[in-house]
Amino acid sequence: MADWTFLTNHAHVLLCLARDPYMRLRDVAEAVGITERAAQRIVADLAEAGYLERTREGRRNHYRLHPELPLRHPLERDHAVGDILRVLDNGSPPTQGVA
16 A cells, blocks of 8 residues: 555545444444544544534444535635545435435
């Protein structure tokens, strides 16, 4: 694997949860190539910033995304998180778990 990628692990985690809002963090971590603890920290970051909400449903978590929120970097603030998710999912808007 390359030493760097165009997207951050935060973007990768968000993309996984947009595709499957019931995905276990163990599976997210495996898909992204990080530890489960790192996935937990990233989800906590995203939740604290308001990009997603966690809801406990039985023994699983459900993640609800807020794709209307702007990207965080000043160069990208005129774009929403949902814009990136649509591009990475071949133009399909995120439908599951989206606010």
